[in-house]
Amino acid sequence: MSKVVEAEKNGSLYLDDLRVGQRFTSGSHALSADRIKAFAAEFDPQPFHLDEVLASQSVFKGLAASGWHTAAITMRLLVDGGMPIGDGIVGVGGEIAWPRPTRPGDVLRVETEIMEIAPSRTRPDRGIVTIRCETRNHKDDIVQTLLAKVVVPRRTVPANDSIERAL
Amino acid sequence: MSKVVEAEKNGSLYLDDLRVGQRFTSGSHALSADRIKAFAAEFDPQPFHLDEVLASQSVFKGLAASGWHTAAITMRLLVDGGMPIGDGIVGVGGEIAWPRPTRPGDVLRVETEIMEIAPSRTRPDRGIVTIRCETRNHKDDIVQTLLAKVVVPRRTVPANDSIERAL
Numbered sequence: 001m002s003k004v005v006e007a008e009k010n011g012s013l014y015l016d017d018l019r020v021g022q023r024f025t026s027g028s029h030a031l032s033a034d035r036i037k038a039f040a041a042e043f044d045p046q047p048f049h050l051d052e053v054l055a056s057q058s059v060f061k062g063l064a065a066s067g068w069h070t071a072a073i074t075m076r077l078l079v080d081g082g083m084p085i086g087d088g089i090v091g092v093g094g095e096i097a098w099p100r101p102t103r104p105g106d107v108l109r110v111e112t113e114i115m116e117i118a119p120s121r122t123r124p125d126r127g128i129v130t131i132r133c134e135t136r137n138h139k140d141d142i143v144q145t146l147l148a149k150v151v152v153p154r155r156t157v158p159a160n161d162s163i164e165r166a167l
Numbered sequence: 168m169s170k171v172v173e174a175e176k177n178g179s180l181y182l183d184d185l186r187v188g189q190r191f192t193s194g195s196h197a198l199s200a201d202r203i204k205a206f207a208a209e210f211d212p213q214p215f216h217l218d219e220v221l222a223s224q225s226v227f228k229g230l231a232a233s234g235w236h237t238a239a240i241t242m243r244l245l246v247d248g249g250m251p252i253g254d255g256i257v258g259v260g261g262e263i264a265w266p267r268p269t270r271p272g273d274v275l276r277v278e279t280e281i282m283e284i285a286p287s288r289t290r291p292d293r294g295i296v297t298i299r300c301e302t303r304n305h306k307d308d309i310v311q312t313l314l315a316k317v318v319v320p321r322r323t324v325p326a327n328d329s330i331e332r333a334l
Contacts, residue, residue: 043242044242044246058254058255059254059318060257066242068235068238068239071238072209072210072211072233075211075233075235076209079211092265093262093263093265095262098260
């Protein structure tokens, strides 16, 4: 097994292991009407996220999850192995879009692709990696796209590894 | 009281009531370490969002809220009067950034400005409004910026209002 494949399995990829075009797939997350309503009650208490009847009369034509709920589930799927970065996923920001509502019964997964790798100009121990994350439901519809910039550390090079490289 | 001021107080502004440069301020939301950890346990279970000691050794140098928690609180503040749109706040997407971590004890508020108003080309009953939302803590530091596109319906013009306008 190559070092990179091994590191990916252990959830410990570093800047040096990443390549533009590399892809990752998360596990899955099933969403219920109860969870949609509970998230909305706390963070986005609007009728179309809280009540089936009112939602059916709204622009959503049925109960829909808050976009921020879809975003939060996407993060959970990335943390649970969808984006196996060594020191954790630290985002500085990104562009988000919800082309389609997330519905009760949807089973979500996240497909991630490395779009750009930019070593830091001021901090040689890290870089900024742009990832594109598509959150899809079980019908393969895209419910969210997220183009995110994340901070990724370089792997610390062990002493004898440096010696080997110098040879 | 002007019609627009009255509509703003009732949380019922429509496309016709909005002007570029118009500004709104939300109420406030105090964030505790317990809430930061509870959100993280569900949606972003990484050490720097869950444990003070591990967080102090991380890039955050102390417990920090998940960016998606800050985003969700921002939405709650907008829904609770920070962005008083008549038929609810329906976002199609946007650009988000977290220039600084949100910490336990932070009291957050959202300052919103209307940046652009684009009537829909295909649906005459609505438009897309670009809003810039700055989420600030009690020290006035910006912890999140969000440039969001939201769908805003036109006000239905009552019959005698039309007559007055025609005169």
